[in-house]
Amino acid sequence: MNIQDKNELEQQISKGNKRKYFLESLSSKVFLACALLSVISLLLIVGFVFYKGSNPFITGGYSFFDFLFGSDWVPSEDKFGIFPMIVASIYATIGALIIGVPIGLLTAIFLAEIAPKSVAKIVSPAIQLLAGIPSVLYGIFGLAIIVPFLQNNFGLARGQSLIAVILVLAIMMLPTIVTVAETAIRAVPKTYREGSLALGVSQIGTIFKVVVPAAKSGIMAAIVLGLGRALGETMAVILVAGNSLIIPTSLTDSVRPLTTNIALEMGYAAGTHQEMLFATGIVLFSFILILNFVLARITAKGAQ
Amino acid sequence: MLKKTCYFIGLTILMVVLAACNSKDTSESNSGNEDLITISGSTSVGPLAEKLAEKYEETENVKIEINQIGSSAGITNAIKDVSQIGMSSRDLKQEEIDSGIKELVIAYDGIVVVAHPSNPVKDLTMEQVKQIFTGEITNWKELGGKDLEIVVVSREDGSGSRDAFQEIVGYKSGQLIRNAIVASGNGNIKTTVATNKHAVGFISFEYIDETVSAMDINGVKAEAGNVLDGNYQLSRPFLFVHKEDVPEAATKFMDFILSADGQKIVEAAGAIPLTK
Numbered sequence: 001m002n003i004q005d006k007n008e009l010e011q012q013i014s015k016g017n018k019r020k021y022f023l024e025s026l027s028s029k030v031f032l033a034c035a036l037l038s039v040i041s042l043l044l045i046v047g048f049v050f051y052k053g054s055n056p057f058i059t060g061g062y063s064f065f066d067f068l069f070g071s072d073w074v075p076s077e078d079k080f081g082i083f084p085m086i087v088a089s090i091y092a093t094i095g096a097l098i099i100g101v102p103i104g105l106l107t108a109i110f111l112a113e114i115a116p117k118s119v120a121k122i123v124s125p126a127i128q129l130l131a132g133i134p135s136v137l138y139g140i141f142g143l144a145i146i147v148p149f150l151q152n153n154f155g156l157a158r159g160q161s162l163i164a165v166i167l168v169l170a171i172m173m174l175p176t177i178v179t180v181a182e183t184a185i186r187a188v189p190k191t192y193r194e195g196s197l198a199l200g201v202s203q204i205g206t207i208f209k210v211v212v213p214a215a216k217s218g219i220m221a222a223i224v225l226g227l228g229r230a231l232g233e234t235m236a237v238i239l240v241a242g243n244s245l246i247i248p249t250s251l252t253d254s255v256r257p258l259t260t261n262i263a264l265e266m267g268y269a270a271g272t273h274q275e276m277l278f279a280t281g282i283v284l285f286s287f288i289l290i291l292n293f294v295l296a297r298i299t300a301k302g303a304q
Numbered sequence: 305m306l307k308k309t310c311y312f313i314g315l316t317i318l319m320v321v322l323a324a325c326n327s328k329d330t331s332e333s334n335s336g337n338e339d340l341i342t343i344s345g346s347t348s349v350g351p352l353a354e355k356l357a358e359k360y361e362e363t364e365n366v367k368i369e370i371n372q373i374g375s376s377a378g379i380t381n382a383i384k385d386v387s388q389i390g391m392s393s394r395d396l397k398q399e400e401i402d403s404g405i406k407e408l409v410i411a412y413d414g415i416v417v418v419a420h421p422s423n424p425v426k427d428l429t430m431e432q433v434k435q436i437f438t439g440e441i442t443n444w445k446e447l448g449g450k451d452l453e454i455v456v457v458s459r460e461d462g463s464g465s466r467d468a469f470q471e472i473v474g475y476k477s478g479q480l481i482r483n484a485i486v487a488s489g490n491g492n493i494k495t496t497v498a499t500n501k502h503a504v505g506f507i508s509f510e511y512i513d514e515t516v517s518a519m520d521i522n523g524v525k526a527e528a529g530n531v532l533d534g535n536y537q538l539s540r541p542f543l544f545v546h547k548e549d550v551p552e553a554a555t556k557f558m559d560f561i562l563s564a565d566g567q568k569i570v571e572a573a574g575a576i577p578l579t580k
Contacts (some may be wrong), residue, residue, distance in 0.1 A: 264486065
């Protein structure tokens with residue numbers, strides 16, 4: 001090998017290093033191009049959505065305030081108000097958090113602190129797998145199981161409702177919350193636990209008084225990530241939401257969150273209607289941006 | 305050695321990528337000997353177009369691509385030359401006619417009001433249909449049925465079926481009862497109605513089966529014969545829209561649909577042929 005290598009080296013030197021340097025710089029450019037591709041995609045998507053979505057307000061003379069706070073969405077009569085959808089999105093996300101966060105958090109604590117290895121070996125992959133299930137399958141599950149269940153057992157006229165959305169989203173956000181929170185809890189130094197246990201605190205006491213507070217920023221990040229997943233979810237929600245255009249006043253009302261409004265009508269929309277759907281996308285995107293900003297703040301705090 | 309291997313792998317990847325870019329061109333030139341007809345539009349016309357295309361492809365050397373994306377999108381595609389033919393289940397709007405697009409009636413279709421099979425109400429007047437969908441009647445009891453709240457299921461705004469239905473029944477989009485469930489596509493409406501004994505919705509004739517109960521309108525059964533006679537009022541034309549200068553293959557396909565053989569397929573598919 002050594003002799004071969006030497007021969008190679010001598011050959012290359014004799015040819016001059018030009019070729020080598022050329023390939024070197026070429027490959028680094030290829031890598032750069034790959035890296036830039038994602039940045040360019042982001043800029044293109046954001047640019048396109050904002051360009052299309054802002055058009056009706058700039059050239060069409062529509063008021064952005066009426067768009068945000070109008071309660072009528074009747075595209076064929078030129079009425080575009082997305083307030084019911086904003087409310088629906090917020091309610092659905094908060095509802096999913098109320099159910100999903102405690103379950104997810106306790107699962108993460110269980111996996112990181114309490115579960116015997118044999119149990120964790122089964123539960124952990126199951127949760128990872130849950131994250132890999134295509135979202136439309138969650139929707140079909142919701143439509144085939146949750147919706148009829150609500151109709152039959154609670155006497156609802158329509159099973160497609162806010163509560164159905166909340167239940168589906170709560171299940172969907174579990175993997176995100178569990179995985180991120182578990183990592184955060186595992187990252188807490190062992191000495192914390194040992195110190196606490198040595199002082200005579202019980203295991204559960206140690207977990208809730210010492211470990212969880214120490215992993216606070218990681219857990220917050222988990223919650224925000226789960227929130228983003230719930231807010232952006234479309235395909236699963238479209239099947240179980242009912243998509244009615246009302247401001248929900250109870251859990252049994254059928255709702256239309258922002259995402260499903262876009263997905264539901266984009267295929268049929270043209271002209272201003274289509275641009276208004278892009279505008280709905282802007283509002284959704286703003287929500288996600290705010291969430292990401294909050295997430296960045298949380299992780300920055302955690303790093304300090 | 306290792307470096308050389310790396311370069312080799314890198315170059316191979318580069319070549320594969322370049323080859324992939326090239327292959328697009330070759331596939332286009334290949335299709336020269338097998339004509340391609342691109343069709344997109346209404347989900348109501350779609351199943352019929354699929355069946356027509358299937359039969360046509362058996363005898364002719366063509367490939368027909370059909371995308372069911374909704375009437376408005378299909379018409380837009382035809383105008384913008386994205387597809388050669390657009391399918392529509394509603395009449396063209398003025399701005400669409402102004403863009404210089406031609407329409408061709410390929411069949412007629414009935415829209416049928418459907419409810420859960422367990423629903424004892426089997427006959428509605430047009431006025432009652434309107435009152436149900438605008439929220440004036442909210443309980444099946446008022447129509448002689450069980451004491452159950454009515455759950456209205458509608459298509460989304462912009463759908464050709466919804467436009468046609470509203471126009472015939474006589475109400476505007478804004479009048480639709482607010483808590484109506486909105487589902488995309490005929491199949492989705494059928495499933496929603498079939499699984500909810502409160503529900504009422506409307507679907508295209510082709511989608512009728514035993515999972516839902518079809519309502520008579522003004523005492524007239526939802527049948528093809530009644531549509532052609534003009535007795536059944538909830539009917540509309542199925543349109544192919546296209547530009548004047550479509551490729552020959554597409555023109556031939558449209559001729560085939562209008563021929564006796566084509567119209568037989570229309571009838572077999574559950575739609576209503578132009579003549580009987």
